[in-house]
Amino acid sequence: MSDNSKPLFSRPVLAAIMLFCTLAIWLLNLTALNSKLPSPKIEKWTTTSGIPVVWLKQAEWQDSNKLEIRFSFRSVTTNITLIQTTLAMLMSDSLPLSTASINQRLAPLAASANSYYDHENQTIGLTLSNEPQYLTPTLSLVTNWLRQPDFKPRTFDVWQNQHQAHPPVQHELEAVLFFDKTNNQSNEFKTEVSLKQVTDYYQSLKSSAATVFIVGDMSPETKQIVEEAINTISQDYELSRASAETIRYESVSSTIQQNEGELWQTRSAIALMPVSSIKEWISLQIWGADLVSTLNQQQHIDFVQLAFTLSPQRPWAWWNIQYRDSVTEAENEPVDDASRFMSAKSLVFVEQVPSVNDEKTFETLLDNFKQQLEQQTLSPTWWSYIATQVTHEDGELTVEQFAKGYKEAVDSFTLEDYQTALQRLLKPSSYQEIQVYQ
Structure with missing residues (x-):
């Protein structure tokens, strides 16, 4: 018995269908991986004194004349006021025989300094x-400046008078978060330092060098000029040994009230686990955006400021909530009931974070993050920030790993990744809150 059945499609039609399916799959893959994120190339060498140099470059910067150089140090100390004062003095009139600040001198050369x-x-x-x-001429000026800065007594006295009585909020939060008030260790958070301490601390930075980062486009001629200047500046630098230390601080959640009357500000801080992957860094960005957005929706809150300190061993996050004057509070303003009573502390518990519980909120925040990232990654300044304040050359996540893997991490990021990362990163038991009344 013969089989007279015929194929449904002729060979030419079948080939056309297969081609169409291939194209459809290719288009779907294109749609799925739609982030426009550049991947910088990395070049490395060491200075004549043995300090690692990392150069980030990408094709998008070839027509740009902007160059970023960062001298990164690892001087672990609890005397934050000393660090603040030293760097503030350095950024002022620390050039020998000069009353102008370093940035006043650099401005005519289309350059600036920061710390x-x-x-x-x-x-x-x-x-x-x-x-x-x-x-x-810029590198000539900078070399003279960084090799032997002149910390002037009069400038130091002016700085002390202006800042001694009002230390930054983050200094106070850090003391509460990481140091036991009953322990002598907390006494290291001083507000008084001497000019000799400043001079000595700057010299100690030179023996705590970590990495020199260069971000931007350099021709062979430019690279040679920069390389020679960095060698001269770092001639007496030594590699930091702080990375070999293990620092662990534990704190118990607490609330401190300052003054009495109507609540004016709430200052909050939480310890984090060290960031070990790109997806954990992404998770913190989304969590932070959710925290600020959720709190800003509340009727009695004027605005919220959030900052991360992603140091290699003892990272933390802190935020400041400014409350509205009861007289100026908007009346009958519609507000979501779920967000009205969301306290600052509740957002450090993963199970209470809105973007963890609502996929639509998560997707909205992720899309916003991707859009911002596409603009940020075109900036050498942003990559300088990633190199010095997010990644760590002696840690689990280096700038080279970040540059090579961040696009794939962003494109494949899921709600499950987010939930898993927050469970590891956030340490709710460490939460500290300072309530300021007026």
């Missing part, structure tokens, strides 16, 4: 032009 500090990392940063007519 960053936390309890584990310190950074001296330069933003400059890679054009030789500006680059050479």
Whole structure:
């Protein structure tokens, strides 16, 4: 018995269908991985004194003359006021025989200087032009400045008078978060330092060097000029040994009330586990955006400020809530009941975070994050921030790993990744709150 059945499609039609399916799958893959994120290339070498140098470059910067240089240090200390004062003095009139600040001197050369500090990392940063007519005089000035700064007594006295009575909020929060008030260790959070301490601390930074980062486009000529300047500046630098230490601090959740009357501000802090992957870093960005958005929706809150300190061993987050004056509070303003009574402390518990419990909220925050990231990653300044304040060359997440893997991490990020990361990162038992009344 013969089989007279015929195929449903002829060979040409079948080939066309297969081609169409292939194209459809290709288009779906394109749609799924739709983030426009560049992948910088990394080049490494060491200075003549043995300090690692990491250069980030990408094609999008070839027509830009902006260059970022960051000298990163790892001087672990609890005397945050000393770090703050030293770097503030450095950024003032610390050039020998000069009454102008370093940035006043750098401005005509299309350059500027900046600094960053936390309890584990310190950074001296330069933003400059890679054009030789500006680059050479800028690096000459900077070399003289950083090799032997002149910390002037009069400038020091003015700084002390202006800042001694009002230390930054984060200093107070950090003391409460990481140090037992009954322990002598808390006494290291002083507000008084001497000029000799400042001079000595700057010299100690030179023996605590971690990495020099360069971000931006450099021609072979520019690279040679920069490399020679970095060698000269870091001639007496030594590698930091702080990375070999293990620092662990435990604290119990508490609330401190300052003054009496109507609640004016709430200052909150929470310890975090060290960030070990790109997806954990993404999770903190979404959690932070959710925290600020959720609290800002509440009728009695004027605004919220949030900051992360992602140091390698003892990271933490802190935020400041400014409350509205009861007289100016909007009346009959519609507000979501779920967010009205959401306290600052509740948002450190993963199970109470809105974006963990609502997939639509999560997707909205993730989309917003992706859009912002596409703009941020085009900036050398942003990559300088990632290199010095998010990744750590002696840690689990380096800037090279970040540059190579962040696009895939963003494109494949899921709600499950988010939930898992927050469960590991957030330490609710460490939550500290300072309530300020007026």
